[in-house]
Amino acid sequence: xxxxxxxxxxxxxxxxxxxxxxxxxxxxxxxxxxxxxxxxxxxxxxxxxxxxxxxxxxxxxxxxxxxxxxxxxxxxxxxxxxxxxxxxxxxxxxxxxxxxxxxxxxxxxxxxxxxxxxxxxxxxxxxxxxxxxxxxxxxxxxxxxxxxxxxxxxxxxxxxxxxxxxxxxxxxxxxxxxxxxxxxxxxxxxxxxxxxxxxxxxxxxxxxxxxxxxxxx
Amino acid sequence: xxxxxxxxxxxxxxxxxxxxxxxxxxxxxxxxxxxxxxxxxxxxxxxxxxxxxxxxxxxxxxxxxxxxxxxxxxxxxxxxxxxxxxxxxxxxxxxxxxxxxxxxxxxxxxxxxxxxxxxxxxxxxxxxxxxxxxxxxxxxxxxxxxxxxxxxxxxxxxxxxxxxxxxxxxxxxxxxxxxxxxxxxxxxxxxxxxxxxxxxxxxxxxxxxxxxxxxxxxxxxxxxxxxxxxxxxxxxxxxxxxxxxxxxxxxxxxxxxxxxxxxxxxxxxxxxxxxxxxxxxxxxxxxxxxxxxxxxxxxxxxxxxxxxxxxxxxxxxxxxxxxxxxxxxxxxxxxxxxxxxxxxxxxxxxxxxxxxxxxxxxxxxxxxxxxxxxxxxxxxxxxxxxxxxxxxxxxxxx
Numbered sequence: 001x002x003x004x005x006x007x008x009x010x011x012x013x014x015x016x017x018x019x020x021x022x023x024x025x026x027x028x029x030x031x032x033x034x035x036x037x038x039x040x041x042x043x044x045x046x047x048x049x050x051x052x053x054x055x056x057x058x059x060x061x062x063x064x065x066x067x068x069x070x071x072x073x074x075x076x077x078x079x080x081x082x083x084x085x086x087x088x089x090x091x092x093x094x095x096x097x098x099x100x101x102x103x104x105x106x107x108x109x110x111x112x113x114x115x116x117x118x119x120x121x122x123x124x125x126x127x128x129x130x131x132x133x134x135x136x137x138x139x140x141x142x143x144x145x146x147x148x149x150x151x152x153x154x155x156x157x158x159x160x161x162x163x164x165x166x167x168x169x170x171x172x173x174x175x176x177x178x179x180x181x182x183x184x185x186x187x188x189x190x191x192x193x194x195x196x197x198x199x200x201x202x203x204x205x206x207x208x209x210x211x212x213x214x215x216x217x
Numbered sequence: 218x219x220x221x222x223x224x225x226x227x228x229x230x231x232x233x234x235x236x237x238x239x240x241x242x243x244x245x246x247x248x249x250x251x252x253x254x255x256x257x258x259x260x261x262x263x264x265x266x267x268x269x270x271x272x273x274x275x276x277x278x279x280x281x282x283x284x285x286x287x288x289x290x291x292x293x294x295x296x297x298x299x300x301x302x303x304x305x306x307x308x309x310x311x312x313x314x315x316x317x318x319x320x321x322x323x324x325x326x327x328x329x330x331x332x333x334x335x336x337x338x339x340x341x342x343x344x345x346x347x348x349x350x351x352x353x354x355x356x357x358x359x360x361x362x363x364x365x366x367x368x369x370x371x372x373x374x375x376x377x378x379x380x381x382x383x384x385x386x387x388x389x390x391x392x393x394x395x396x397x398x399x400x401x402x403x404x405x406x407x408x409x410x411x412x413x414x415x416x417x418x419x420x421x422x423x424x425x426x427x428x429x430x431x432x433x434x435x436x437x438x439x440x441x442x443x444x445x446x447x448x449x450x451x452x453x454x455x456x457x458x459x460x461x462x463x464x465x466x467x468x469x470x471x472x473x474x475x476x477x478x479x480x481x482x483x484x485x486x487x488x489x490x491x492x493x494x495x496x497x498x499x500x501x502x503x504x505x506x507x508x509x510x511x512x513x514x515x516x517x518x519x520x521x522x523x524x525x526x527x528x529x530x531x532x533x534x535x536x537x538x539x540x541x542x543x544x545x546x547x548x549x550x551x552x553x554x555x556x557x558x559x560x561x562x563x564x565x566x567x568x569x570x571x572x573x574x575x576x577x578x579x580x581x582x583x584x585x586x587x588x589x590x591x592x593x594x595x596x597x598x599x600x601x602x603x604x605x606x607x608x609x610x611x612x613x614x615x
């Protein structure tokens with residue numbers, strides 16, 4: 001394992017989970033030769049016990065393992081960790097397995113022995129995706145923070161604006177003067193750092209899943 | 218058993234008693250199987266010959282009889298047809314010789330008959346001619362029958378080997394996925410290490426330490442892959458029984474290694490408790506592997522069929538009766554139905570869906586052809602234990 005250097009933080013790290021010691025060792029060697037930090041684990045449990053570092057990560061996961069197999073693990077793990085893409089490697093894969101893996105959002109499904117380029121393409125795509133997801137997540141939480149800073153009245157007004165209501169209509173509904181509504185509107189636009197209604201709309205969309213309970217499933 | 222018309226009453230009596238003796242010997246050999254569960258219908262094949270082949274007593278008896286017959290035939294007058302007793306020698310030779318051996322013994326006996334005829338000092342010359350011809354005919358007919366029996370036995374043996382081979386290949390076919398996995402694992406490691414190695418080489422300056430490590434890993438993994446292939450190939454070979462000195466622990470370890478992937482996949486743990494100083498046994502490595510493989514796959518299937526199982530198989534090897542080797546394969550699977558014990562080792566009786574029901578019957582015939590016994594007992598808590606014994610080599614060559 002290589003200690004992540006500051007310049008590599010941005011690049012991210014690879015996590016290998018494979019019960020086979022020689023594959024684990026080989027993958028560690030390969031990623032080390034690429035100057036990529038690697039953390040290798042013999043089982044999914046070992047991996048779960050490990051505190052996740054705050055950097056882009058790509059998970060290289062074996063399917064056949066004692067204890068929990070890779071596919072079951074992905075199904076349980078992926079929904080809560082969208083920012084950690086999974087690349088599957090398996091000694092013997094079949095179509096149902098690969099369909100299941102890809103449906104659950106895997107980047108790639110490689111059968112051992114795999115071509116180096118395929119694996120590298122997959123992990124670089126994974127790291128890029130991880131970085132993008134992390135950035136996106138950061139942005140969302142930033143916007144959400146701004147939204148949280150609004151007063152209840154401002155939020156109410158914001159909701160109504162986004163529904164397409166005019167200041168006059170809002171004032172009537174909330175029993176306020178039109179001037180008050182306009183001031184409130186200007187304040188919330190400033191707090192949200194939105195330059196236009198369109199931008200405010202986009203922000204609202206982004207935080208929709210976070211701010212409100214997700215739509216019924 | 219048809220007999221030459223030429224023999225007189227006295228000779229015939231002797232011959233029959235010899236046959237009775239041989240049959241008796243075979244019966245006794247079967248009786249040594251200490252197994253109440255053993256079905257009464259008898260085995261799929263019963264080749265007891267291998268057990269008797271090792272013994273040196275029968276050839277000695279044959280030589281003594283030959284000498285005695287020759288002396289008596291020579292000193293008694295022409296009227297007494299002692300040479301007919303050579304059929305005993307021919308029959309005995311069929312026990313310890315293959316076809317060519319029986320033919321040579323028969324040729325020697327015929328020659329001795331003629332020599333005795335020449336050497337016999339007195340008696341009626343015509344009766345001498347008649348008696349000698351009768352003796353020669355008897356020897357010829359017995360030889361013919363002995364060879365026919367030998368050929369039939371060889372055919373049975375070949376059929377047995379073919380069926381065992383087929384069963385092995387079927388099992389290997391079922392294991393194909395896990396074997397592929399097992400081979401691809403080191404291959405993936407080799408390719409990955411080689412790629413890493415190339416990169417370490419290209420670095421400026423080349424990282425010699427990492428290059429060395431990578432190459433060492435490549436060698437280890439290549440050896441691992443070739444080991445697996447060697448094991449699979451050994452199991453897939455078809456051939457006559459090749460008996461040699463075998464260590465039963467090696468057999469067990471080979472099979473467990475081959476099953477590794479399947480065991481992992483089914484999350485079954487195998488605990489082995491192998492005795493260190495086991496007597497070496499004389500047998501066919503592949504066939505014994507087949508027995509262990511079969512018992513192990515059955516155990517895994519039994520565990521898969523039992524929901525509450527601890528998913529553990531225990532394999533033990535130990536010495537029994539000083540010179541025998543005993544192997545126990547214990548699982549905590551679904552066990553054997555109370556009514557199933559009696560037909561457990563019968564051919565074409567399977568409790569498994571899609572099972573052909575030849576696995577255990579092949580196991581039994583293999584173990585019996587090695588002079589051992591195989592039986593099963595239910596466990597006190599859950600599952601079943603299969604036991605088999607194989608006589609140690611020391612016992613065979615006193």
